[in-house]
Amino acid sequence: MTISIYRRAPAAGVFAILSMFCAWGMGPATAQDAKTPDYEAIVASPDRSDADRQTDQRRQPAKMLAFTGAKPGMKVLDMEASGGYSTELLARAVAPSGTVYAQDSAAVVERSVKDKFDTRAQKPAMKNVVHVVRNYDDPIPPDVGGLDLITFFFAYHDMTYMPVDRAEMNRKMFAALKPGGFLVIADHSAKSGDSATVGKTLHRIEESTLRQEIEAAGFKLVTEADFLRHPEDPRDAPVFHPQVPTDEFVLKYQKPS
Incomplete structure (x- = not known):
């Protein structure tokens, strides 16, 4: 199921035409869309919350954001968007003509994130976000493809203790990306030898395990x-109660052209 959280009509016809051209990758907006945003300015936006x-x-x-390379006009999937912290930042980076699909499973949405995400969704910065409620191993609506970027921030470890077919999930992400598109994935690092066994207890995953699974999809x-x-x-404590800052890895993958 795909739920659009924002579909406001433009204020003027000329703006609507320009927006259409921009979405199609043509016309006056194309040059603007090629520009790299000022990521520091995005983060410093005065309307962002104190939290x-x-x-x-x-x-x-x-x-x-700089590492992802998110730019205006891009089509992005944010896996396990949760309360939408990263979704909002990505939405600001791809605005005004890009789209961010914020994905979560129905069970997680109802159990823990619905109110937080719905509240955030009312912000003007979220106008180009589509909330996608689907299982993690089937995360992309059938009418969505040719993604420029997929982000999976600090949540892949959750897949290890949920009823998720991770190999199928990774294949679906691979298929949804356009050739040359990117997957940026970050997570909390587990000790060598922990593999995927401490996702629920420590909310960590061994980096080598994650790499093997992602690379197996192509x-x-x-x-x-x-x-x-x-x-x-030392990577032996739950990330919610760290004695020192948590070690985290950040990886950028590409779908071969």
């Missing part, structure tokens, strides 16, 4: 980032 600014302190969102590693690395983390 999100608190989260910024550990997430380093400007660096994460994704090719392009680069990785170290701005969330914390080698001082």
